Amino acid sequence: GGGRKKAADLDAGLRPALLALVEPDMRGDPMSPLRWTTKSTRNLAGELTRQGHKVSADTVGDLLREEGFSLQANSKTVEGKQHPDRDAQFRYINEQAKDYIGAGDPVVSVDSKKKELVGQYKNAGREWQPTGDPVQVKTHDFLDREGPGKAIPYGIYDIAANAGWVSVGTDHDTAAFAVASIRRWWHGVGQGDYPRARRLLITADAGGSNGYRTRAWKTELATLAAETGLEITVSHLPPGTSKWNRIEHRLFSHISMNWRGRPLTSHEVIVQSIAATTTRTGLRVRAELDTGAYPTGVKVDNAQVDALTMTRHRFHGDWNYTLHAHHAQRAPTATSTPHGAEPRRWVARQHTRLTDPELTGISRSQLDTLISELAALQGARREEQRRHRRGR
Secondary structure: OOOOOOHHHHOOOHHHHHHHHHOOOOOOOOOOOOOOOOOOHHHHHHHHHHOOOOOOHHHHHHHHHHOOOOOOOOOOOOOOOOOOOHHHHHHHHHHHHHHHHHOOOOEEEEEEOOOEEOOOOOOOOOOOOOOOOOOOOOOOOOOOOOOOOEEEEEEEEEOOOOEEEEEEEOOOOOHHHHHHHHHHHHHHHHHHHOOOOOEEEEEEOOOHHHOOOOHHHHHHHHHHHHHHOOEEEEEEOOOOOHHHOHHHHHHHHHHHHHOOOOOOOOHHHHHHHHHOOOOOOOOEEEEEEEOOOOOOOOOOOHHHHHOOOEEEOOOOOOOEEEEOOOOOOOOOOOOOOOOOHHHHHHHHHHHHHHOOHHHHOOOHHHHHHHHHHHHHHHHHHHHHHHHHHHOO
């Protein structure tokens, strides 16, 4: 039982006084002496000593750990005000994606990555280097007007194929640049991977160059639909949910990991680093440099928007809409159309129209499941009616 007793045992008021100081500001005393000061063990020990509790910084640390305290950073969990249809929109996007992928049509997630300074600038992360010989970079991250400038990566992530395409722009992040990147992806990769595709589903954030309020985004997509003959459907993530965009954690995060700790000294370094990005799950990425000019301040008036061949979905037409391609009408000829083929095509077209999700309110896969369930019930009921007519 020898030795000096602990400070908390000798001073009964030490522990309550310490807990009062470290109490969170929103629950503690608004006149706390350390309200606007960092609550380090040294500052806490100094304030407790001033109050008459003689204690050292090490003892303060021991007492805090005994009380279940530890050093913690802020946790990003508060998302702010949520839209009432947030979850419903996510379900709507999911059902559409399942329908497209099941039919063999492409589904892509698009977004702009953070702009990168091109030059001998510090890049976050660490890489293996000889001890004491780190890569030398500039002391300040001020853009050199006479240097290469900035790089603007715009990504397209194919969800089903686990493949990415990134256009590295050098001008501005505009709607024209975003759609030009999608056009490059389609002609470079998408058209070859989906030769029979007649429609395309794009999931995008609610804001930025591909935001749902951006008129230029819709007009540029309408031009792309007319060029490619694709029926382009866009579904935007609800506002404030961009962190859930697939491209963020399926493509962009891996690109940042691949070039960590390496100065992005040129556009070629950026393009090659993006193209070399892979994962254990088989991610493939292609990248190209886009040196085109995409000026800002392009105005799109109401008449141009009204002239678009665009259909807004019944569920949140501001977030979900389809841009249709202009198809030329061809007159059927007796020599080119086999006997009986045209009626079958007419029936197929009518079936497609009647099973459209806009009419039924559910996806085609859900409708097929419902038809299968009802067909079994209908068959059982028909057999029961026959038994009744036969009298047994």
